[in-house]
Amino acid sequence: MREFKRKSRVLLVDDNSDHLRGIKELVSLEGCYDVVGATTSANVAINLIKKYRPDIVLMDINMPEKDGLQAIQEIEKLGLDTRIIALSGYDDADLIFRAMKIGAKGYVLKTMASAQLIYAIDEVSAGKVYLPSALSSRFFEYFQRSFKDEAVVSDEENLLTYLTSREEEVLELLTQGNNYKGIAGKLFISETTVKTHVNNIFQKLQVNDRTQAVLYALNNGFGNRKRSKVAV
Amino acid sequence: MREFKRKSRVLLVDDNSDHLRGIKELVSLEGCYDVVGATTSANVAINLIKKYRPDIVLMDINMPEKDGLQAIQEIEKLGLDTRIIALSGYDDADLIFRAMKIGAKGYVLKTMASAQLIYAIDEVSAGKVYLPSALSSRFFEYFQRSFKDEAVVSDEENLLTYLTSREEEVLELLTQGNNYKGIAGKLFISETTVKTHVNNIFQKLQVNDRTQAVLYALNNGFGNRKRSKVAV
DNA sequence: TTCGTTCTAAATCTTTGGATTGATAAAATA
DNA sequence: TATTTTATCAATCCAAAGATTTAGAACGAA
Numbered sequence: 001m002r003e004f005k006r007k008s009r010v011l012l013v014d015d016n017s018d019h020l021r022g023i024k025e026l027v028s029l030e031g032c033y034d035v036v037g038a039t040t041s042a043n044v045a046i047n048l049i050k051k052y053r054p055d056i057v058l059m060d061i062n063m064p065e066k067d068g069l070q071a072i073q074e075i076e077k078l079g080l081d082t083r084i085i086a087l088s089g090y091d092d093a094d095l096i097f098r099a100m101k102i103g104a105k106g107y108v109l110k111t112m113a114s115a116q117l118i119y120a121i122d123e124v125s126a127g128k129v130y131l132p133s134a135l136s137s138r139f140f141e142y143f144q145r146s147f148k149d150e151a152v153v154s155d156e157e158n159l160l161t162y163l164t165s166r167e168e169e170v171l172e173l174l175t176q177g178n179n180y181k182g183i184a185g186k187l188f189i190s191e192t193t194v195k196t197h198v199n200n201i202f203q204k205l206q207v208n209d210r211t212q213a214v215l216y217a218l219n220n221g222f223g224n225r226k227r228s229k230v231a232v
Numbered sequence: 233m234r235e236f237k238r239k240s241r242v243l244l245v246d247d248n249s250d251h252l253r254g255i256k257e258l259v260s261l262e263g264c265y266d267v268v269g270a271t272t273s274a275n276v277a278i279n280l281i282k283k284y285r286p287d288i289v290l291m292d293i294n295m296p297e298k299d300g301l302q303a304i305q306e307i308e309k310l311g312l313d314t315r316i317i318a319l320s321g322y323d324d325a326d327l328i329f330r331a332m333k334i335g336a337k338g339y340v341l342k343t344m345a346s347a348q349l350i351y352a353i354d355e356v357s358a359g360k361v362y363l364p365s366a367l368s369s370r371f372f373e374y375f376q377r378s379f380k381d382e383a384v385v386s387d388e389e390n391l392l393t394y395l396t397s398r399e400e401e402v403l404e405l406l407t408q409g410n411n412y413k414g415i416a417g418k419l420f421i422s423e424t425t426v427k428t429h430v431n432n433i434f435q436k437l438q439v440n441d442r443t444q445a446v447l448y449a450l451n452n453g454f455g456n457r458k459r460s461k462v463a464v
Numbered sequence: 465t466t467c468g469t470t471c472t473a474a475a476t477c478t479t480t481g482g483a484t485t486g487a488t489a490a491a492a493t494a
Numbered sequence: 495t496a497t498t499t500t501a502t503c504a505a506t507c508c509a510a511a512g513a514t515t516t517a518g519a520a521c522g523a524a
Contacts, residue, residue, distance in 0.1 A: 129372035140361035212409040
């Protein structure tokens with residue numbers, strides 16, 4: 001499959017120039033990749049990317065000068081179809097998670113065999129997202145852990161289930177920041193009717209005012225909104 | 233490696249009894265697995281799991297009677313160390329994502345080769361999380377897409393940055409559903425002072441009332457809270 | 465020192481929000 | 495059929511929220 005594709009253009013970024021040289025040789029040895037650039041600076045890398053539009057960027061994310069993750073984020077914001085593979089010395093679940101979250105298409109450890117790196121480039125170059133098995137495991141453990149608390153919350157009695165469909169409509173509009181007049185206008189009913197509904201909602205959700213009602217709704221999976229504990 | 237481990241105990245759940253028989257034979261042929269049960273009902277499965285504590289559960293998630301995802305969630309809530317592999321007819325990204333989110337340790341398509349299923353069981357049995365390469369790709373695309381909007385949002389001007397630290401404290405208490413009296417009491421300042429702060433907050437966030445202020449705060453990464461567009 | 469900002473506070477006033485009671489009509493359900 | 499639930503609306507009434515103005519004290523920067 002690889003031999004039929006045009007050569008993929010690869011850019012290398014690693015603050016350690018020895019590593020950089022090593023990786024460059026390694027990738028260059030593969031017939032199907034053109035190394036269009038290699039730099040020790042993330043800032044230079046971003047400019048090179050704008051200029052050469054590489055297909056693949058191998059980005060070291062353990063750099064002192066500029067955070068590699070931040071660099072990835074900036075590159076992603078350019079909206080090019082450059083696909084980034086994070087290179088890291090650590091198999092830390094949080095690092096892996098954050099890298100994938102901001103759009104890295106792969107994550108490879110520096111300690112991994114060079115064949116592994118080439119394989120990752122092959123896969124990502126083919127449009128896939130590639131995480132080595134061991135790192136993928138880490139990722140999913142972290143991912144599942146970050147949603148565990150949320151599941152527990154939805155386990156306890158959800159007072160939202162007691163709302164009638166009309167009350168849900170009203171609450172929906174409340175969660176959009178509407179006041180009585182706004183809701184009345186949007187539902188084509190009188191303001192007093194809205195007040196009645198809102199009061200019933202307060203009773204059912206056991207809250208005292210609209211802000212608390214809105215907070216309850218958001219924290220208990222109202223509509224298709226969900227709060228997650230995942231942070232960047 | 234496999235031959236040194238004790239036999240893993242496997243439970244099979246599929247509403248199609250033909251499939252069920254087929255899978256049972258397939259798994260039974262592997263020397264290292266004991267099929268401790270096979271049922272067409274998710275509800276029966278949950279009882280069997282409580283009774284036999286299998287190591288692995290193969291759960292069909294395309295069942296009419298009871299939603300397989302819901303069943304997985306219930307099993308996860310039992311807090312056992314049973315690891316669940318989702319069996320599905322669809323490689324839908326959303327389905328895969330939801331299955332992994334609620335704790336499935338693997339996701340295998342029914343159309344995949346039987347060797348693939350066995351491999352998945354092997355990997356999950358070994359404590360890993362296993363997603364076939366193609367599905368893993370799907371998952372990550374969905375995952376990255378679900379965080380993309382969020383990144384864009386944090387990119388545009390965040391009015392929260394204009395708040396003073398005192399105003400942030402007040403807003404924090406607002407997002408907890410406090411009224412003026414509550415905030416005044418907690419900050420040991422007068423109610424009128426709180427009103428002043430709140431009014432300044434409204435000006436800076438360009439909103440009309442506390443509910444809108446709270447919504448703005450939650451939607452723009454106030455504190456360590458982050459809203460995600462990901463839903464179960 | 466002077467200027468700007470922040471935090472504090474009060475006074476005043478208008479609007480909105482929330483509680484309560486009561487009532488009608490349609491629709492679902494027993 | 496009888497009963498309950500739901501959705502609708504009105505009229506109060508009080509409390510809370512919001513807008514506006516003014517002002518003193520503390521603090522840091524120009």
